[in-house]
Amino acid sequence: MGDSVLRSYRFRRERQSSWRELETLMKGAEANGLQSLDSDQLFRLPVLYRAALSSLSVARAISLDKNVVSYLSSLATQAYAFVYGTRDSFRSSFGGFFLDRYPALVWSMRAWVATAMITLVLGTAGGSFLTQRNSDYFYSLVSEEMAGGRSPLSTDEELIEVLKSPEIQNLDSLGAFSSFLFTHNARIGLSCFSIGIAGGIPVLALVFANGLTLGAFAGIHAARGLSFEFWAWVLPHGVTELLAVCLCAAAGLQLGAAVLFPGRRRRLDSLVLQGRRAATVVLGTIPLFMIAALIEGVFRQLILDDGIRYLVAALTAITWLVYFTPVSLNWRLARLSDDGDDRS
Amino acid sequence: MSPRSIEVLTPEMVRLDVELAEPGARVGAFCLDGAIIIAGGTILTMIISWFFNVLGIGGGALAAVIMMLWFILRNFYFIGFELGWGGRTPGKKLSSLRVIAADGGALTADQIYARNLTREIEIFLPLLALTAPQVLLPEAPVWVWVATGCWALFIGLLPFVGRHSARLGDLIAGTAVIQDPKDALRPDISAEDSRVDRAGEGGFSFTHRQLDLYGAHELQVLEDVLRRHEENPSSELLDLISEKIVRKIGWHQKPQEMNTERFLRAFYAAQRGRLEHRLVLGERREHKVS
Numbered sequence: 103m104g105d106s107v108l109r110s111y112r113f114r115r116e117r118q119s120s121w122r123e124l125e126t127l128m129k130g131a132e133a134n135g136l137q138s139l140d141s142d143q144l145f146r147l148p149v150l151y152r153a154a155l156s157s158l159s160v161a162r163a164i165s166l167d168k169n170v171v172s173y174l175s176s177l178a179t180q181a182y183a184f185v186y187g188t189r190d191s192f193r194s195s196f197g198g199f200f201l202d203r204y205p206a207l208v209w210s211m212r213a214w215v216a217t218a219m220i221t222l223v224l225g226t227a228g229g230s231f232l233t234q235r236n237s238d239y240f241y242s243l244v245s246e247e248m249a250g251g252r253s254p255l256s257t258d259e260e261l262i263e264v265l266k267s268p269e270i271q272n273l274d275s276l277g278a279f280s281s282f283l284f285t286h287n288a289r290i291g292l293s294c295f296s297i298g299i300a301g302g303i304p305v306l307a308l309v310f311a312n313g314l315t316l317g318a319f320a321g322i323h324a325a326r327g328l329s330f331e332f333w334a335w336v337l338p339h340g341v342t343e344l345l346a347v348c349l350c351a352a353a354g355l356q357l358g359a360a361v362l363f364p365g366r367r368r369r370l371d372s373l374v375l376q377g378r379r380a381a382t383v384v385l386g387t388i389p390l391f392m393i394a395a396l397i398e399g400v401f402r403q404l405i406l407d408d409g410i411r412y413l414v415a416a417l418t419a420i421t422w423l424v425y426f427t428p429v430s431l432n433w434r435l436a437r438l439s440d441d442g443d444d445r446s
Numbered sequence: 447m448s449p450r451s452i453e454v455l456t457p458e459m460v461r462l463d464v465e466l467a468e469p470g471a472r473v474g475a476f477c478l479d480g481a482i483i484i485a486g487g488t489i490l491t492m493i494i495s496w497f498f499n500v501l502g503i504g505g506g507a508l509a510a511v512i513m514m515l516w517f518i519l520r521n522f523y524f525i526g527f528e529l530g531w532g533g534r535t536p537g538k539k540l541s542s543l544r545v546i547a548a549d550g551g552a553l554t555a556d557q558i559y560a561r562n563l564t565r566e567i568e569i570f571l572p573l574l575a576l577t578a579p580q581v582l583l584p585e586a587p588v589w590v591w592v593a594t595g596c597w598a599l600f601i602g603l604l605p606f607v608g609r610h611s612a613r614l615g616d617l618i619a620g621t622a623v624i625q626d627p628k629d630a631l632r633p634d635i636s637a638e639d640s641r642v643d644r645a646g647e648g649g650f651s652f653t654h655r656q657l658d659l660y661g662a663h664e665l666q667v668l669e670d671v672l673r674r675h676e677e678n679p680s681s682e683l684l685d686l687i688s689e690k691i692v693r694k695i696g697w698h699q700k701p702q703e704m705n706t707e708r709f710l711r712a713f714y715a716a717q718r719g720r721l722e723h724r725l726v727l728g729e730r731r732e733h734k735v736s
Contacts, residue, residue, distance in 0.1 A: 108718060168670070183544050183546050377618065381618045385564070
């Protein structure tokens with residue numbers, strides 16, 4: 103044979119043993135798990151992967167053997183997926199996401215979260231003020247279904263009845279049940295996110311309107327001197343639920359900002375980039391809404407004592423404060439999220 | 447590059463052409479996974495119902511626990527497997543599908559969470575909107591239900607209409623589902639007949655002028671034919687092609703006078719040697735001169 107052998111065939115003859123080795127290693131790992139490889143093999147894997155990539159580049163340049171090029175392309179793709187596909191254990195990634203990355207992401211959007219919170223508080227204060235001035239506002243701020251029989255004309259006893267009575271029978275029908283998962287506020291949260299694309303102002307309007315409704319309720323209770331009992335009824339789950347609404351709103355605002363102020367990026371690129379961050383924030387609120395729903399559906403029915411209700415409200419508030427602020431993150435992560443803030 | 451493939455750039459800056467999964471294959475994989483989830487969920491539901499019965503608790507609490515169970519099961523099944531098996535669930539593995547990062551980077555756990563939790567919005571909400579819109583939007587008029595239904599259908603059908611047949615979750619997470627490539631390495635056709643410009647075993651020798659008539663495209667068609675001939679021999683096809691080549695390059699023998707398979711192999715080897723030689727010199731010839 104000698105010199106007369108084709109250059110591309112010589113190339114293949116010299117390298118194919120390493121291609122075969124990579125194939126065998128991957129096949130073994132697929133069948134018996136990564137643990138079945140010893141440390142030498144684990145060390146070889148990335149080396150062989152890079153060798154296959156370089157073979158692919160060379161083959162594309164010098165070889166006209168279609169089979170070799172498609173084989174190498176196939177091998178390189180498999181090895182790429184193998185080397186760069188996740189091998190995270192469920193626990194570590196789950197922990198990593200919810201313990202570090204999620205709070206860091208939220209912290210990086212703190213300005214938007216604060217904006218949403220202030221809007222909500224302003225709305226609530228406004229609703230309460232208006233309703234106390236003129237109780238007729240209640241009817242325009244609160245829909246009949248949400249009011250659940252409460253109105254400025256309700257007697258003190260009727261109001262207390264709602265605040266203090268177990269509503270377990272509510273959970274029985276399937277319709278009530280879906281609303282258990284998709285509560286009114288969860289819907290508000292998702293809408294906030296989806297209308298964020300329209301530039302942010304509608305998000306603030308929605309949050310403000312939500313605050314007005316809450317304020318209207320607070321107003322009719324305050325008029326009877328039932329404020330203490332009312333907030334004991336709202337806050338245990340409200341802290342979590344309203345926080346989740348504010349996070350969704352912050353995500354929506356971030357999207358709006360991405361559209362309005364794309365910076366040096368193209369508008370669409372900016373939207374995709376921020377959309378990914380915003381969607382992650384919204385997805386992370388699902389557990390928050392669930393926790394809130396559990397507190398509302400179970401705890402509030404069982405515990406009627408105002409003191410304990412306030413205690414739980416305070417506990418949830420402290421928990422989220424610790425969770426979402428750098429108190430619980432190590433300083434490196436906190437700085438990382440600061441960088442994220444500069445970019446956004 | 448077929449229309450169903452995308453380019454990804456690996457972190458080593460090498461371009462890979464990967465083939466996207468067919469929507470049909472994805473539906474198939476999803477059905478397999480769905481069947482596994484339903485089977486597992488039904489068994490767990492029965493066990494829990496029995497347990498609650500023994501304890502004497504029923505109604506809302508039981509329904510709540512079971513609803514939570516299904517939520518956790520259908521989400522964490524996908525997340526768990528895609529994390530642990532490098533982007534594959536049992537259904538995907540059986541259908542040879544795999545999740546990768548669409549930009550060619552490393553597939554992160556966050557991307558897997560995002561693409562799977564989105565399924566909740568993509569499949570579950572549309573179903574609810576189509577079957578029981580009054581639960582989702584209690585006070586809305588009928589046209590809002592219709593609009594929601596249309597939107598839901600659009601989201602659900604996105605994989606079938608989009609250019610990259612991507613799910614909403616794939617778009618948000620920046621992932622792509624690809625068909626696992628399975629091209630095997632086969633023996634080099636030129637291995638026995640790779641002498642160029644020299645009297646080989648078959649006694650076939652070609653001049654540069656004869657070899658410069660065809661391009662890489664024709665060479666690879668010839669490669670396909672010869673490989674297919676190895677699997678199921680068909681000498682008529684080889685005769686036909688030999689005749690064409692003989693006429694084009696002005697070969698001194700008629701196809702009937704020689705072993706056409708040897709002739710074609712020798713021609714393939716010589717042709718490839720010539721074209722690869724020119725490739726090294728920077729001349730790439732794609733097609734024949736007409």
